[in-house]
Amino acid sequence: MKIILTGATGVLGSQIMYEILELFVKESIEGKLILIVRGKKKKTALERINQLLSSSYTPQFLRDIGLEKLDAYIEIVDTDLDAVEENFSTTIEGAYFIHSAGYVNLSTDEEHREKIFEENTKITKIILNNFHHFIKKFIYIGTAFSSGERSGLVENDFHNLGFIPKHRNAYENAKFHSENFVAQRCKALGLPFQILRPSVICGKMLGDENRYFISKYMVFYLLAKFFYFASQRITEQENVRFIMNKETGLNIIAVDYVAKVIVSVFRREDIQQLNIVSHKSLNLVKGLQLIMDEVGYSNYAIVPNTPHFEYHNITEKLYYESIGKHLKPYLVSSAKEYNTTLLNSILEIPILDDETFTQMIRYGKLNNFRDINV
Structure with missing residues (x-):
């Protein structure tokens, strides 16, 4: 072969x-x-x-x-x-x-x-x-x-x-x-x-060997990385508003x-x-809460989408002018799920629960969200 x-x-x-x-x-x-x-x-x-x-x-x-x-x-x-x-x-x-x-x-x-x-x-x-x-x-x-x-x-x-x-x-x-x-x-x-x-x-979820390992931190990891380092840089956390559809998931x-x-x-x-894909998407509100709890950033709020959104502070501006503008289309999307009947018959789909998701973020934090470049 x-x-x-x-x-x-x-x-x-x-x-x-x-x-x-x-x-x-x-x-x-x-x-x-x-x-x-x-x-x-x-x-x-x-x-x-x-x-x-x-x-x-x-x-x-x-x-x-x-x-x-x-x-x-x-x-x-x-x-x-x-x-x-x-x-x-x-x-x-x-x-x-x-x-x-x-x-x-x-x-x-x-x-x-x-x-x-x-x-x-x-x-x-x-x-x-x-x-x-x-x-x-x-x-x-x-x-x-x-x-x-x-x-x-x-x-x-x-x-x-x-x-x-x-x-x-x-x-x-x-x-x-x-x-x-x-x-x-x-x-x-x-x-x-x-x-x-x-x-x-x-990151990896099957078995215990190198569990949670991933070689490059993307998408939700980038949000975690941004606020992990933001929480370390500043003594007083500025309030960041996340424009989000509370019903949708990732x-x-x-x-x-x-x-x-x-x-x-x-x-x-x-x-x-x-x-x-997973059986069920992770609700974005819950996912955001788990990320912010783990990285130690507590001053944030969830707001509905609006055509006129003005930044209130430097942290909010930095977020929305970097990863925030690329993530926003996903955060305001309609809720959807995938038909996983065929997939699960091939190989049982692992469950990403709150604890496992938190461990994913913790793994990234412990490694300073540093990509492995080969």
Whole structure:
């Protein structure tokens, strides 16, 4: 079996890499994992991957096997995704192609729109157009938020809706258009495909090993990080008002669960679209309370959305002119949930309760919300 994986140095991609290697070993598969990875700064692609396979956060099962044996399963293509040479085609003949690389940016700034589109949609098109002749199946890792501004119960199929979803930012829009291109192009080619969509990714939840670990702090972690450091910088906490729909929630799912589901289903022919999400979204009011209690910021209030909102103090201004403006579209969204019947039949969905969510924030706090850059 041959599997191509992009994004192996990313938050989710690294966990997918671990799961694939474990699959090869445990099922005695004569496999080859082909990683398209760039060198970065002073590290070669090989050095970056070897760091991921020999660190304190590498699964113990893989560390026990050792780098030498693991490297025998791996072939590295050291290049940018849009610059893979033609002779790569012979290497990938008959491979499953898991495209996990992406540019996660929730910015609502117009100046970022083109880069977000290029890093997501344009590169996806290049990859599929260049290599569809040779691969066995194309698996695209999207986002559950490409569903856009919706309410009620959201099903797994986003591309036979009879309407075009309204998206909250360029990232959602780019991922949706990437999905649509993959679906339409693969159908025209007769090439099997899957679109697998995690919601907001949080730290590990399965088992006790490296529990709560995540390599990069995004979305709700950024809010926690902002107010954790704000609480340390100032002696008197300024009142911050959060514009929020009290009925809505944020769907959050553990990174190791997502990776296990992807590796469980990529060979299945009966699944084309699947949302990898929690049974129930975390209510935003409750989530905010848990975050602020843990980081030690108590002077805040929740207010309804209003067209004219003037900052009352420096902390409020700093929040809304940084992460706040990108998070606001999610905080005021309509309430929705996802149909998880199929997902739960594949692998039981872990429950993110109040205590577990608090532990996620505590883990980030103890590590100063410092990203791990490989």
